[in-house]
Amino acid sequence: MTREEKLTIFKETGALQEGHFLLSSGLHSNIYFQCALVLQYPKYAELFAREIADFFKDFDFETVISPALGGILVGQEVARLLNKRSIFTERSDGFMTLRRGFTLKENERVLICEDVVTTAKSTKEVLEVVQKFGGVAIGLGSIVDRTKEKPDQDFPFFSTIKITAETFNPDNCPLCNQEIPIIKPGSRK
Numbered sequence: 001m002t003r004e005e006k007l008t009i010f011k012e013t014g015a016l017q018e019g020h021f022l023l024s025s026g027l028h029s030n031i032y033f034q035c036a037l038v039l040q041y042p043k044y045a046e047l048f049a050r051e052i053a054d055f056f057k058d059f060d061f062e063t064v065i066s067p068a069l070g071g072i073l074v075g076q077e078v079a080r081l082l083n084k085r086s087i088f089t090e091r092s093d094g095f096m097t098l099r100r101g102f103t104l105k106e107n108e109r110v111l112i113c114e115d116v117v118t119t120a121k122s123t124k125e126v127l128e129v130v131q132k133f134g135g136v137a138i139g140l141g142s143i144v145d146r147t148k149e150k151p152d153q154d155f156p157f158f159s160t161i162k163i164t165a166e167t168f169n170p171d172n173c174p175l176c177n178q179e180i181p182i183i184k185p186g187s188r189k
């Protein structure tokens with residue numbers, strides 16, 4: 001798929017919206033991205049996950065691990081395509097951990113999968129869980145890369161597309177100055 005084809009799918013499914021948005025951080029942005037809106041169509045989940053799977057198909061690993069909730073669908077799909085095991089981390093009392101009886105063996109090689117990587121904070125949390133179990137992360141695959149700086153990790157990072165947004169301080173927002181109504185994404189109208 002070309003970048004244009006991917007952007008068309010994101011726009012048609014509503015995953016990528018352009019306008020004037022209030023982010024949960026309090027900043028304003030010209031772009032809002034909600035990956036769940038593209039992943040709600042399994043055919044698209046497969047299409048994007050296949051690019052991640054193709055990139056990592058010759059890497060040596062046994063298991064795909066993803067942070068709940070957004071990463072689970074991507075991890076499951078990549079694992080299905082490569083016939084690997086798929087598990088996910090989730091928060092318990094604020095800490096990322098493995099629950100539900102999921103476990104990793106000592107030296108088990110894992111691929112971390114996410115829907116969107118923005119600050120790489122969740123990646124770092126998943127990596128800590130992997131290391132706690134004695135596992136080894138061999139790579140990070142994500143549908144969308146929204147990072148502003150290259151994540152600081154010593155394994156390959158593959159994403160199917162890079163989408164960066166402009167963010168503005170509310171006091172100094174050109175979209176506010178143009179009196180474009182602001183939308184709080186995900187809230188009910």
Ligand code: ZN
Nearest residue numbers: 028173175176
């Ligand atoms: Zn604004």
